[in-house]
Amino acid sequence: MISLTEKSCPCGTGLSTDLCCARYHNGELAPTPEALMRSRYSAFALNLCDYLLATWHVSTRPVDLSPDPYTQWKGLSIIKKVPDFKEGPSQADVGYIQFFAYFKERARWHRLEENSRFVFEQSRWWYMDGTPKVMRLKPRRNDSCFCGSGRKLKLCCKE
């Protein structure tokens, strides 16, 4: 079980944000679709709209993106990577990451499931598009919290 603290990266690696996604938010290029996907999830959690726009492929990028004060991103779990890229020279120019992202909206829990498509162009990865499906969750108070802390829901992520 990964122990999460205030400084933990929202993407759930257990690393501090500085050692994890903040590097990419600060300008380093994400080396794999997974790294880009994680850093974009963290950017949603931290409301870094500029980063989201800057990593969105020009053909699908929204004109504008404004922070959403009602959505709290609470946890990420990656289900599948196709192909499973290692760092280093790119082995293909398209990659897919399927994931669950848990969020709370006005005290209600939801799970977003998406298979995101990433393309490698101009020597870097871009988010192209995905197939988002949102499901309302009805957890019980004694279930483990979706944030990955290992604590019961009733003792965690209450705000």
Ligand SMILES: [Zn+2]
């Ligand atoms: Zn991260």
Ligand SMILES: [Zn+2]
């Ligand atoms: Zn929690």
